[in-house]
Amino acid sequence: MVIPIHDVNPTRRTPYVTYALIAANFIVFLLTPGIAGSVAGQSDLSQLCHLQAFLDQYATVPRELIHDQLPHLVPTGEVGVGPHGAGCVLAPPDYHKSPPLSVFTAMFLHGSWLHLLGNMLFLLIFGNNIEDRLGRIRYALFYVACGYAATYGFAYLNATSxxxxxxxxxxxxxxxxxxxxxxxxxxxxxxxxFLLFLPLRLPAWIVLGFWFVLQAVYSSGGAVSAAGTVAYAAHVVGFVMGMLLAWPLKPGTSPPPEPGGTLFGRQARRSW
Structure with a gap:
């Protein structure tokens, strides 16, 4: 596992769409019902029930997406006491859920600060250059298309989940x-x-190639990850989709010149 911190790749314009996506993800995360208790590691049943009710309405469920099998009973966010003790109250949904639309809403939901910050770090570092190359409207459409492809790909591989x-x-x-x-x-x-956070400067093909191989290995079950709930197959499908959509643009794109005298990707100050 590596942590990107900066790329030496100047842009020609301010990446407003990338910034807007990051802001939207943070706002949705902070407004998600019950997320405070989940983030703090608390086990308050009321918070967990509210969170579960919210996710059932706005998250993507593969079984719903592929087979259109919507549940007859969903958590209401309320806590009740039954024969087996306290638990979340179930009732028929008072809303209409569109599984295809839930793919879009799920793209802005995160389960923890680590999940959110990790995603936003990668988007901040690499998204600005793709937005710069595609233009704002095409970049926004590209982002959504990759998200849909990744989600549908994962759902087809886990259709009964x-x-x-x-x-x-x-x-x-x-x-x-x-x-x-x-x-x-x-x-x-x-x-x-694993090298005591030693900073290294490597070509993108090594950094991103290693990331992709790691996702592919995990998705195939060839290795065991501590984060067993990560949808690695979605990462693989999204990555391939991004490559396919960008490939027609490759002949017209050349790497920008690297600024001279850089230190960690920033212009170094000379003391003489």
Whole structure:
């Protein structure tokens, strides 16, 4: 696992769409009912019931998406006491859920600060250059298309699953795939945890290629991850989708010149 911190790849315009996506993800996370208790590690049943009710309405569920099997009973957010003790109250839904639309809403939901910050870090570092290359409108459409492809790909591979699928990582994986195609030789500063967070500057094709291989290995079951709830297959599909959509643009894209005298990707100050 590596942590990107900066890429040496100047842009020509302010990445307003990327900033807007990051802001939207943070706002939705902070407004998600019950997320405060989940983030703090508390076990308040009322908060968990509210969170579960919210996710059932706005998260993507593969079984609903592929087979259109909507549940007859869903959590209401209320706590009740039954024969087996306290639990979330179930009732017929008082809303109409559109599974295809839930793919879009799920792209702005995250389950923890670590989940959110990790996704937003990758989007901030690599999204600005893809937005710069595609233009704002095409970039926004590209982002959503990769998110949909990633979610549907994962859902088809897990068509009977009733677990909610959330997160922007499928769409962001598409951004990484496009970056690999368009800027493979651009230098990226990374931190390597197992080397005591030693900073290294490597070509994007090594950084992103390693990331993709790791996702593919995990998705195939060839390795065991501590984060067993991560939808690695969605990352793989989103990444490939991003590469395919960016490939026609490759002949017209050349890596920008690297600024002279850089230090961690920033212009170094001379003391003489």
């Amino acid at each position: 009733g677990e909610p699928l959330i997160g922007a990582s499928g769409a962001i994986a598409g951004v990484l795939g496009a970056y690999l195609v368009l800027y493979p030789r651009v230098r990226v500063w990374i931190l390597v945890p």
